[in-house]
Amino acid sequence: MKRKIGIASDHAGYELKEFLVGWLDARGWEVLDFGPFSEERVDYPDYAHPLAEAVERGEVECGVAMCGSGEGMAMTLNKHQGIRAGLCWIPEIAELIRRHNDANVIVLPARFVSNDEAARMLEAYFGAEFEGGRHVARIAKIPLQGAAKE
Numbered sequence: 001m002k003r004k005i006g007i008a009s010d011h012a013g014y015e016l017k018e019f020l021v022g023w024l025d026a027r028g029w030e031v032l033d034f035g036p037f038s039e040e041r042v043d044y045p046d047y048a049h050p051l052a053e054a055v056e057r058g059e060v061e062c063g064v065a066m067c068g069s070g071e072g073m074a075m076t077l078n079k080h081q082g083i084r085a086g087l088c089w090i091p092e093i094a095e096l097i098r099r100h101n102d103a104n105v106i107v108l109p110a111r112f113v114s115n116d117e118a119a120r121m122l123e124a125y126f127g128a129e130f131e132g133g134r135h136v137a138r139i140a141k142i143p144l145q146g147a148a149k150e
Contacts, residue, residue, distance in 0.1 A: 006034060008050070010044035010047065014036060023119055045072075049080075054070070063104065063105035065108070070087045070110070073107050077105050078124045080145045081103075081144065098125050098128035098130060
């Protein structure tokens with residue numbers, strides 16, 4: 001059975017997304033592409049929210065997201081309580097977000113990384129496993145348990 005992954009971008013990340021769709025497919029992943037499907041200007045939240053919801057519902061194992069800086073996607077994805085999205089720019093960070101933060105979405109800054117650099121980050125991310133241990137309690141503190149009322 002193929003592993004299933006979600007992917008999303010904005011217009012700035014479109015070219016990298018298209019490259020990664022093929023890269024993932026070639027490595028046996030079933031890719032659920034949330035768009036966009038052209039380089040026409042779009043708003044990243046329109047693609048980040050559906051990706052986050054699919055990860056939260058378990059429709060995909062994890063996600064890959066990108067926009068120009070990666071920041072907008074990361075901010076939007078992390079509004080979802082079931083998402084731990086980490087912005088990466090080198091393979092070592094990609095490995096650490098998986099090992100220490102159990103990240104379920106990797107976010108890439110499309111304007112600042114090459115296709116080869118992105119592929120190396122995905123290899124590092126997929127090659128790492130959550131370490132558990134001391135990190136479990138920290139991750140348990142991430143979701144809001146209710147907003148403080150003043």
